[in-house]
Amino acid sequence: MYTIRCRSCRQTVTDETFRTSCPSCGGGLEFAYPDAAWKPEANSRTMWRYKDLLPVRPHELLVTLSEGGTPLDRPVLYPDIDLYIKDETRNPTGSHKDRAMSIAVTKAVTFGRDTVMLESDGSTALASAAYAARAGLRSIVVVGRGVPDYRLLPLVVYGSHILEYQGTPAQALDWVHEVCRKLDIYETSTFRLANPYTMEGPKTIGYEIYEQLGRAPDWIVVPVGGGATLEGIGRAFADLHAWGKVGRRPRMAGVLTRGYDMLNEALQRGIASDDELRAMAPDPGPETIQVKIAMTYAPDGLEAMAAVRDSAGCFVSVSDPEALAAQQVLGKLGIYAEPSSAVALAGVEKLRSMKHIREGESVVAVVTGSGFRETGTLAGRVQCQRTPVDAACGVAVIDNLLGR
Amino acid sequence: MYTIRCRSCRQTVTDETFRTSCPSCGGGLEFAYPDAAWKPEANSRTMWRYKDLLPVRPHELLVTLSEGGTPLDRPVLYPDIDLYIKDETRNPTGSHKDRAMSIAVTKAVTFGRDTVMLESDGSTALASAAYAARAGLRSIVVVGRGVPDYRLLPLVVYGSHILEYQGTPAQALDWVHEVCRKLDIYETSTFRLANPYTMEGPKTIGYEIYEQLGRAPDWIVVPVGGGATLEGIGRAFADLHAWGKVGRRPRMAGVLTRGYDMLNEALQRGIASDDELRAMAPDPGPETIQVKIAMTYAPDGLEAMAAVRDSAGCFVSVSDPEALAAQQVLGKLGIYAEPSSAVALAGVEKLRSMKHIREGESVVAVVTGSGFRETGTLAGRVQCQRTPVDAACGVAVIDNLLGR
Numbered sequence: 051m052y053t054i055r056c057r058s059c060r061q062t063v064t065d066e067t068f069r070t071s072c073p074s075c076g077g078g079l080e081f082a083y084p085d086a087a088w089k090p091e092a093n094s095r096t097m098w099r100y101k102d103l104l105p106v107r108p109h110e111l112l113v114t115l116s117e118g119g120t121p122l123d124r125p126v127l128y129p130d131i132d133l134y135i136k137d138e139t140r141n142p143t144g145s146h147k148d149r150a151m152s153i154a155v156t157k158a159v160t161f162g163r164d165t166v167m168l169e170s171d172g173s174t175a176l177a178s179a180a181y182a183a184r185a186g187l188r189s190i191v192v193v194g195r196g197v198p199d200y201r202l203l204p205l206v207v208y209g210s211h212i213l214e215y216q217g218t219p220a221q222a223l224d225w226v227h228e229v230c231r232k233l234d235i236y237e238t239s240t241f242r243l244a245n246p247y248t249m250e251g252p253k254t255i256g257y258e259i260y261e262q263l264g265r266a267p268d269w270i271v272v273p274v275g276g277g278a279t280l281e282g283i284g285r286a287f288a289d290l291h292a293w294g295k296v297g298r299r300p301r302m303a304g305v306l307t308r309g310y311d312m313l314n315e316a317l318q319r320g321i322a323s324d325d326e327l328r329a330m331a332p333d334p335g336p337e338t339i340q341v342k343i344a345m346t347y348a349p350d351g352l353e354a355m356a357a358v359r360d361s362a363g364c365f366v367s368v369s370d371p372e373a374l375a376a377q378q379v380l381g382k383l384g385i386y387a388e389p390s391s392a393v394a395l396a397g398v399e400k401l402r403s404m405k406h407i408r409e410g411e412s413v414v415a416v417v418t419g420s421g422f423r424e425t426g427t428l429a430g431r432v433q434c435q436r437t438p439v440d441a442a443c444g445v446a447v448i449d450n451l452l453g454r
Numbered sequence: 455m456y457t458i459r460c461r462s463c464r465q466t467v468t469d470e471t472f473r474t475s476c477p478s479c480g481g482g483l484e485f486a487y488p489d490a491a492w493k494p495e496a497n498s499r500t501m502w503r504y505k506d507l508l509p510v511r512p513h514e515l516l517v518t519l520s521e522g523g524t525p526l527d528r529p530v531l532y533p534d535i536d537l538y539i540k541d542e543t544r545n546p547t548g549s550h551k552d553r554a555m556s557i558a559v560t561k562a563v564t565f566g567r568d569t570v571m572l573e574s575d576g577s578t579a580l581a582s583a584a585y586a587a588r589a590g591l592r593s594i595v596v597v598g599r600g601v602p603d604y605r606l607l608p609l610v611v612y613g614s615h616i617l618e619y620q621g622t623p624a625q626a627l628d629w630v631h632e633v634c635r636k637l638d639i640y641e642t643s644t645f646r647l648a649n650p651y652t653m654e655g656p657k658t659i660g661y662e663i664y665e666q667l668g669r670a671p672d673w674i675v676v677p678v679g680g681g682a683t684l685e686g687i688g689r690a691f692a693d694l695h696a697w698g699k700v701g702r703r704p705r706m707a708g709v710l711t712r713g714y715d716m717l718n719e720a721l722q723r724g725i726a727s728d729d730e731l732r733a734m735a736p737d738p739g740p741e742t743i744q745v746k747i748a749m750t751y752a753p754d755g756l757e758a759m760a761a762v763r764d765s766a767g768c769f770v771s772v773s774d775p776e777a778l779a780a781q782q783v784l785g786k787l788g789i790y791a792e793p794s795s796a797v798a799l800a801g802v803e804k805l806r807s808m809k810h811i812r813e814g815e816s817v818v819a820v821v822t823g824s825g826f827r828e829t830g831t832l833a834g835r836v837q838c839q840r841t842p843v844d845a846a847c848g849v850a851v852i853d854n855l856l857g858r
Contacts, residue, residue, distance in 0.1 A: 116527070207790055212841070213841050420826065
């Protein structure tokens with residue numbers, strides 16, 4: 051079993067009903083597990099391999115689409131560092147968010163809920179919609195204005211209701227959070243004060259990296275939007291360290307979108323409150339193709355900052371041209387990542403050229419989401435060159451390509 | 455080790471160089487393995503679990519992106535039959551073709567080739583491009599005229615050269631096959647006379663189904679384009695039957711696109727030659743969204759017909775509205791399939807309503823490819839309805855959705 055406690059006042063709370071925060075002080079909730087809970091199930095190929103470390107009771111029926119258990123790939127790219135790709139594109143809806151959502155929707159069923167709702171036009175929306183569909187729950191997805199159809203059509207296939215909030219995504223996020231409270235709707239947004247259960251998904255990425263590598267890497271490089279993914283992976287290694295499995299924790303590096311690098315500045319300035327963090331939001335933020343991570347306010351930003359600081363890590367920020375270039379580099383390794391996820395590799399490149407990552411070090415880049423969901427972003431940005439050929443000229447064109 | 459022999463004259467050939475057909479009689483080549491080759495590697499999560507049954511030497515360096523090892527899902531959909539989904543959408547480039555291509559590109563490296571080429575604008579192109587990228591080989595993809603950009607942009611990310619043949623896909627296919635012979639280019643088209651190694655990929659789907667289910671299902675329902683996928687899965691169970699692992703073979707059902715159902719007619723008429731099959735091609739075939747399987751000529755069609763006939767199976771054909779409806783049904787189970795793959799479920803539905811599949815029978819539908827690669831097909835065909843909401847009206851809209 052597990053216990054739930056408030057991160058602020060340390061009070062223990064129960065989860066007979068869905069709680070998003072401490073009933074006494076409003077603090078965020080976290081989970082604690084028995085000491086002997088690390089016993090990966092040898093036969094499981096999914097993240098439920100770690101079910102004793104996830105906040106579900108053993109007798110519950112899992113809502114699962116076989117999430118997690120993703121490959122740790124080892125492409126040959128740099129001569130001087132030992133690079134691994136944690137390939138989260140292989141999840142059911144193409145991203146790491148499926149891990150959080152398998153837990154969150156399982157809990158929704160446990161709590162007897164019939165509807166889930168969130169603000170997202172990206173990976174979290176796809177995951178929420180797919181798992182809700184699987185569980186037979188009603189799914190409501192709220193998006194900001196002007197999201198292209200290609201990003202929403204899969205939600206239609208999953209059977210979601212799509213509401214377009216007449217404002218920015220950040221305004222929609224706040225509105226959804228407020229409406230879910232007011233109407234008692236189960237929120238599947240993946241940040242601690244919206245849904246603490248979702249926070250337990252990302253740590254399974256860390257557990258898997260440990261098992262696949264047999265040790266802790268020197269670095270883990272993670273794209274950062276709201277902050278929960280980096281925090282969770284960092285926490286996994288804190289767990290493994292506390293259990294005596296690894297001698298030291300990896301340095302956690304967070305990759306931010308250029309122009310949305312408030313967490314870096316906040317870390318430098320020692321910012322310690324959400325209000326201060328929120329006040330740093332650019333308004334509006336610059337246009338970017340890194341839509342999945344470019345958030346004006348990171349709801350779990352303080353936790354991500356702590357994970358970076360406590361592991362002697364750092365933040366780096368990546369421009370759109372750098373994100374597209376990294377996407378092409380990953381493509382040449384046979385991995386099609388979306389730009390917002392390819393930034394993990396751009397971050398590695400940056401840390402390597404800054405000599406933060408040193409010769410001989412082992413580095414895991416977490417490639418969070420698949421490019422197939424975001425081919426639409428490339429239209430007009432990546433040239434789709436096709437050379438016309440026919441029976442008359444074709445052989446000459448090919449000979450030329452082959453350099454013959 | 456394995457041996458290679460001609461399916462027509464039974465002569466044994468070697469693979470010191472790449473051969474696409476029998477040097478004596480031009481017949482197709484097949485592989486034979488030692489009797490004790492069924493020894494799945496317990497620690498492998500990919501299709502290379504069956505490496506002793508794949509035509510690579512043990513010492514070869516595999517070109518792999520962790521293909522295969524896909525989930526066998528068991529959604530609750532029908533009350534009267536035991537349905538499983540073999541979820542091939544979870545492969546590296548989103549389809550079962552990755553299995554064939556991991557073998558084919560591994561062999562290209564073995565043969566010292568520096569270029570691969572094929573005609574395809576679909577799953578096979580993506581797989582060829584990705585594995586070639588991974589192996590550091592040049593990739594040439596030839597497409598017919600007028601393929602939309604969204605289908606080609608991922609190939610650009612993988613670094614392929616795209617040639618647009620000024621004709622139909624069928625003409626381009628013939629041209630590519632001829633040019634590959636003439637210029638001695640390694641062809642990665644997935645049919646026996648183009649590349650016999652590719653034929654060994656689909657059988658690993660069958661081996662996995664057997665291991666995941668612990669027995670043979672009553673039916674396996676497979677979308678059929680060129681025919682190799684159905685043939686390979688059928689052959690896997692023929693193997694398992696010969697080895698005494700299963701008491702009987704599953705009935706193989708092939709799902710064809712309406713208007714491209716020549717294999718069904720050919721089976722009824724007892725057609726036994728490729729020339730006759732080719733002569734049945736509609737010219738041009740009707741417009742369809744099932745672009746991945748709607749082929750005017752099925753290069754491995756005779757083999758697929760034999761697999762259907764020998765297992766007491768059948769062919770069914772599916773219209774575009776039925777394919778789209780099946781896509782939505784799968785979506786409600788949390789699986790986003792492309793229309794050309796969702797037809798597997800449409801086929802099950804048809805066989806069930808025709809009472810071919812009977813009460814209590816176990817049925818595996820092979821969902822071959824992910825919808826995320828084909829969201830572009832849905833534009834204008836699936837309505838992307840979004841309801842505008844704001845702070846004033848939003849709660850009322852949601853209350854209405856909830857039926858409150």
